[in-house]
Amino acid sequence: xxxxRILAGELRKLAATFPVVALVGPRQVGKTSLLEHNFPEFxxxxxxxxxxxxxAETRPEEFLQRFPPPVIIDEVQYAPALFRHIKAYVxxxxxxxxxxxxxxxxxxxxxxxxxxxxxxxxAVIPFLGLSGAEWLGSAAAKDQAWGHFWxxxxxxxLWGTPTVSRERWYQGYVATYLERDVRNxxxxxxxxxxxxxxxxxxxxxxxxLNMSDLGRDVGISATTARAWIGALQAxxxxxxxxxxxxSLGKRLVKAPKLYFTDTGLAAFLMGLTDExxxxxxVAGALWENHVIGQWLRWQHxxxxxxxxxxxxxxxxxxxxxxxxxxxxxxxxxxxxxxRPDNHDLRGLQRLREFYGNPDIDGFVACTTAxxxxxxxxxxxxxxxxxxxxEIKH
Numbered sequence: 142x143x144x145x146r147i148l149a150g151e152l153r154k155l156a157a158t159f160p161v162v163a164l165v166g167p168r169q170v171g172k173t174s175l176l177e178h179n180f181p182e183f184x185x186x187x188x189x190x191x192x193x194x195x196x197a198e199t200r201p202e203e204f205l206q207r208f209p210p211p212v213i214i215d216e217v218q219y220a221p222a223l224f225r226h227i228k229a230y231v232x233x234x235x236x237x238x239x240x241x242x243x244x245x246x247x248x249x250x251x252x253x254x255x256x257x258x259x260x261x262x263x264a265v266i267p268f269l270g271l272s273g274a275e276w277l278g279s280a281a282a283k284d285q286a287w288g289h290f291w292x293x294x295x296x297x298x299l300w301g302t303p304t305v306s307r308e309r310w311y312q313g314y315v316a317t318y319l320e321r322d323v324r325n326x327x328x329x330x331x332x333x334x335x336x337x338x339x340x341x342x343x344x345x346x347x348x349x350l351n352m353s354d355l356g357r358d359v360g361i362s363a364t365t366a367r368a369w370i371g372a373l374q375a376x377x378x379x380x381x382x383x384x385x386x387x388s389l390g391k392r393l394v395k396a397p398k399l400y401f402t403d404t405g406l407a408a409f410l411m412g413l414t415d416e417x418x419x420x421x422x423v424a425g426a427l428w429e430n431h432v433i434g435q436w437l438r439w440q441h442x443x444x445x446x447x448x449x450x451x452x453x454x455x456x457x458x459x460x461x462x463x464x465x466x467x468x469x470x471x472x473x474x475x476x477x478x479x480r481p482d483n484h485d486l487r488g489l490q491r492l493r494e495f496y497g498n499p500d501i502d503g504f505v506a507c508t509t510a511x512x513x514x515x516x517x518x519x520x521x522x523x524x525x526x527x528x529x530x531e532i533k534h
Contacts, residue, residue, distance in 0.1 A: 142301045144279040146171065147272060148442050149179050156180070156239035159264040160231045163217075163243040165251055166268035167377040167402060168322070169314060171297045172244040175268075176213050183242060184208055187215035194219040201226040210240035217243045218251045224258035231262050247322060247375050267441040269377075269434070270295025270403050273526040287508075287525050291431050292415035294405015311409040315339070322376040327368065334361065338369050342379065342399060343410035347426035347433075347461075350381065350399045377402055380437060385450030385463045387496070398451055404431045428477035429461055432506045432524045436462060436473070439527040458491035462506075467532045470496075472503045481505040481521050489519060502531070 152175070155162045164172045177185060186208045188194040197204040197220035205226060208214070217223065227241055234240065243263075245251035255263050276282050276290050281300035293299055293307055296314070319332045327335075338359045345355065356366035373379040381397035401407035404427055405415070413419050419427055433449075440447045447466040453459040462473040472489045474481075489503035505515065506524030513521050522528050 142280055143178065144171075144271065144275060144281065144297055144300065146175050146275060147438075148266065148268065149175065151442065152176070152179060152266075155264045155266075156242065158238060159262065160234070160238055161227065161241045161243065161259055161263035162239075163245065163251065163255060163263055163265045164268045165245050165265060165377065167270070168246045168318065169296050169298055170268060170270045172246075172268050173213070173215050174297070176242050176244065180211070180213065180242060182211065184212040185215070186212065188219040189216045197223045205230060210234075210237075211242075212240075213242045213244070215244050216246060218245045218247045218254070221254050224254040228258045228262065231259070246377065247326060267377075269438055269441070271297060271300070272438045272442075273435055276300070277526070288418065289415055291404055291427070291525075292408045292413060292419070294403045294408070294415075296403065296405065299405070307405070307415050308409070311406060314406070315410075318376065318378070323372060326372045326375055334359070335369060338366070339373070339378075340410045342370075342373065343401065343407045345399055346401055346407050347429040348399060349396045351396065378406070380433075382433060382449060382451050382462075385452045385465070395453065400430045400433050402434060402437075404434060424477045425475075428524070429475040432473070432475045433462055435525070436464065436527050452488075452492055454491060454495055456491075458488050458495075460488045460492050463492075464530065466530060469530075469532060470498075470501050471530055472501055474503070474505045475524060476505050476507045479508045481507050481509075481515060483516060486515060486519050500533070504528075 152162065164176065166172055186193055188197055201220070201223045204223065210230070231240060252265070255265060272295070273290065276295065279300065282290070299305060299307060299310055315336065319336060323332065323335055338361070341355060341359050352363040352366045352370070356363045359366070374381065378401065380400050380402060382400060383397050384395040407430060408419065408427060411423060418424070436449060440449055444466060447464060450463040450465065451459065451461055452463045460472045461475045464471040464473065472492050474485060474488055476485050485505050486503065493499050493501050500518070503519040505519070505521045507521050509521050509523055512523070515521055
């Protein structure tokens with residue numbers, strides 16, 4: 142079953158503008174399927190195949206002769222030497238666009254090579270699993286409740302075959318991820334320790350990241366915890382949301398908050414199923430993770446100029462998400478309830494007071510079916526999908 146992706150049209154435009162387009166995201170989110178579906182005229186080669194990776198790395202000229210553009214190269218980070226030859230090919234064909242479509246599941250390795258070799262020649266797009274809007278518009282959503290999507294997750298493979306076991310799918314995904322990406326990035330000796338670390342991170346989703354506490358709970362040093370967090374970021378399994386401050390020099394003073402790029406994976410790692418609502422003590426954190434993830438997709442796929450932050454003052458008042466877009470701020474609180482009230486607006490009200498700006502639009506992302514006003518400039522919205530933001534210029 143094919144599920145239409147929001148990014149399809151934008152990819153066509155980018156391929157007509159840039160000689161190289163790269164999709165960067167976790168494994169199994171549909172990068173290859175999206176490119177093959179929308180660019181059937183392109184050749185395809187995967188560097189997950191050891192022989193192809195070896196040829197691309199040690200004999201890149203021969204590789205490009207065998208797989209000439211236009212070509213989709215999957216998991217291109219496995220052949221760093223290939224990038225210089227892609228650059229040479231692009232420079233020799235300056236009048237041509239849409240030559241190479243690249244995918245990668247290891248963000249740091251890919252971005253390092255692109256910045257070194259393909260700066261100004263490549264468009265890079267972060268790509269994640271299904272958004273709420275994509276799922277809702279698919280046949281997979283028929284007769285399904287939103288809560289099922291939230292806890293099952295956004296990996297297309299979980300929805301293409303309705304009978305697939307969610308638990309078995311994630312069991313295989315985690316095992317494959319550990320073997321392929323973690324060993325490649327970190328050379329971790331004990332994958333069991335790293336799996337315990339991932340589960341500890343899931344238990345801390347939507348919380349401020351404290352490396353010392355995290356390392357102590359898993360039995361590793363804070364230095365090792367920091368390196369392992371970097372590996373999770375590099376393989377696009379987590380995102381770190383930084384705190385907001387109007388002074389650019391002070392934005393990184395406080396610790397970031399930890400989120401998973403897919404709530405289904407986080408729920409699985411917590412031991413939750415997609416058939417039973419999560420217990421109250423974790424539901425709020427998972428809901429916040431879901432809302433942040435949906436706005437992250439909105440930013441990556443539709444408004445890359447927007448910035449996402451969280452906000453907290455010294456008194457502990459907090460706004461879960463601050464969207465900075467078109468020179469305006471929009472505050473979003475995440476509440477796993479259907480009818481939020483004035484009690485849920487304290488962080489948003491403090492944000493307005495702190496910056497002396499009563500015009501900051503405030504929203505509460507909740508489970509309501511219909512939006513409603515809570516107070517002046519404060520609106521309850523369905524948090525399953527992002528909504529339109531009004532620019533007041």
